[in-house]
Every structure is written in structure tokens, then in C-alpha cells.
Amino acid sequence: MSVLELRAVSKTYLDGADEVHALSDVDLSVEAGRMVAVMGPSGSGKSTLLTIAGALESATAGEVLVAGHSLAAMSRDDRARLRRRAIGYVFQDFNLLPGLTAAENVAMPLELDGMRAGKARAVALRTLADVDLADRASRFPDQLSGGERQRVAIARSIVGDRKLLLADEPTGALDSTNGEAVMRLILAACKRGLAAVVVTHDAQLASWADRVVFIRDGRVVDRTAPRPGPDSLLAGKPTR
Numbered sequence: 001m002s003v004l005e006l007r008a009v010s011k012t013y014l015d016g017a018d019e020v021h022a023l024s025d026v027d028l029s030v031e032a033g034r035m036v037a038v039m040g041p042s043g044s045g046k047s048t049l050l051t052i053a054g055a056l057e058s059a060t061a062g063e064v065l066v067a068g069h070s071l072a073a074m075s076r077d078d079r080a081r082l083r084r085r086a087i088g089y090v091f092q093d094f095n096l097l098p099g100l101t102a103a104e105n106v107a108m109p110l111e112l113d114g115m116r117a118g119k120a121r122a123v124a125l126r127t128l129a130d131v132d133l134a135d136r137a138s139r140f141p142d143q144l145s146g147g148e149r150q151r152v153a154i155a156r157s158i159v160g161d162r163k164l165l166l167a168d169e170p171t172g173a174l175d176s177t178n179g180e181a182v183m184r185l186i187l188a189a190c191k192r193g194l195a196a197v198v199v200t201h202d203a204q205l206a207s208w209a210d211r212v213v214f215i216r217d218g219r220v221v222d223r224t225a226p227r228p229g230p231d232s233l234l235a236g237k238p239t240r
């Protein structure tokens with residue numbers, strides 16, 4: 001089943017009297033367990049695609065379905081719950097809360113969703129262990145390296161029962177070693193059943209995805225299906 005489905009989605013922004021067609025007639029479907037990379041020049045609509053897929057903004061035309069539910073047909077509260085519960089976001093600049101420890105940052109979405117603090121902390125610690133940061137749980141973001149911060153952000157985006165991971169240049173601020181580590185974690189999350197959409201400028205990292213979608217001027221211009229699959233990469237042997 002598709003976790004994310006965009007059907008003929010368009011997004012038009014008004015810039016004074018001008019219309020900016022940030023997305024035009026985009027179709028995209030991402031199944032559970034799959035990673036799709038999105039590439040394209042600056043201003044082509046990549047971030048817009050993620051904000052619409054993540055229900056942070058609404059489409060001007062077309063339909064967006066997450067886990068089979070049409071976003072437009074949902075109440076505002078249901079959309080907010082879906083954002084909190086089912087969708088994880090990762091950004092280039094980590095976006096961790098500086099006054100909270102790594103464990104508290106990861107527990108935050110669970111607590112916002114009503115989970116008791118003790119249980120949320122236990123789940124957060126397990127998820128930090130999944131990203132190999134069990135021993136950093138009590139540190140504050142400014143006591144972590146850039147790569148570690150992004151791994152905390154990944155943990156926060158996959159904690160709980162998430163179905164969709166949306167990442168906007170998640171490796172943009174990292175060196176290649178840390179960037180690869182982050183991509184590996186996203187792939188591992190996909191192996192456990194998440195669907196992921198990852199915007200990247202890096203063709204090498206994009207080649208780790210099940211599919212690469214190229215957009216230009218808000219339109220999907222090409223789709224490729226690189227492989228071999230993630231197994232060799234998870235084993236630490238990138239094949240290209």
C-alpha cells in the first residue's frame with residue numbers, strides 16, 4: 001500500500017500580483033518500506049513537495065493521501081494528529097530544542113501525543129539506541145557533534161508509530177562520513193517499514209534510494225530506479 005500518494009498536485013503561491021507555480025501536476029506514490037530521493041535545481045519545488053506531503057501546507061489543486069487518508073477530507077484536528085503521530089520531519093539544520101537533552105528531544109513528540117512521560121522516555125531511549133546514541137541520551141544538543149545531532153533528529157522523526165519520513169537535505173550540513181551514516185539510518189528505518197522521501201543535492205546519496213525523482217520548475221521531469229538495493233549499503237559496502 002502507498003503510504004504517500006500525490007495525485008495531480010499543484011501548488012501556486014501568490015507573490016504580490018504574480019503567481020508562482022511551485023508545483024504543477026505532480027504525481028508521486030511511495031510505498032511502505034521504500035525510499036524516494038528527490039533532486040532538482042534550486043527553486044524547483046523540492047521543499048514545497050515535502051511541506052505538502054507532510055500536511056504543513058495544503059495543495060492548491062490535486063489530492064494528497066497519507067496512509068490512504070485524503071488530507072483535504074480530514075478535520076484540522078485530525079490533520080494535526082496525523083502530523084504528530086504518523087509523519088516525521090528531518091531538516092538540514094537539525095532543529096533540536098536546545099534546552100532539552102537528546103532523550104527529551106526524542107520523547108517530545110510522544111509526550112505531545114499524550115504518552116506518559118516515563119513511557120515516552122523509555123521509548124525514546126530505545127530509539128536513541130537504534131541510532132547508536134544510547135550513551136549520549138543525557139547530553140544537550142550543544143554537547144553533541146553535528147553528525148550526532150542529526151542522528152538525534154532522525155531518532156525523533158522515527159520514534160513511535162511513524163509511517164512517513166520526510167527529510168529536506170538531511171545531510172546538507174554534514175561531511176560525507178556523517179552524511180552516509182544518516183542515509184544508512186533512514187534506509188534502516190525504511191527496512192522496518194517506513195516510507196521515506198529525501199530531498200538531496202547529492203547524486204551519490206540519491207543513488208541509495210529505491211527511486212530518484214527529478215523535478216524542474218515544479219514538474220516531475222524524470223524518474224529513475226537505481227539499485228542494487230539497500231542491503232549492501234546497510235552492510236557498509238556502498239556499491240557506487
Ligand SMILES: Nc1ncnc2c1ncn2[C@@H]1O[C@H](COP(=O)(O)OP(=O)(O)OP(=O)(O)O)[C@@H](O)[C@H]1O
Pocket residue numbers: 013014015020021022040041042043044045046047048049
Ligand atoms: N511562501 C512562498 N511564497 C511565495 N513563493 C514561494 C513560497 N515558498 C516557495 N516559493 C517559491 O516556490 C518555488 C519553489 O520553492 P521551493 O522552496 O520548493 O524550492 P526548492 O527546490 O526546495 O529550492 P532549494 O533547493 O533552493 O531549497 C520557488 O520559486 C520559490 O521562490
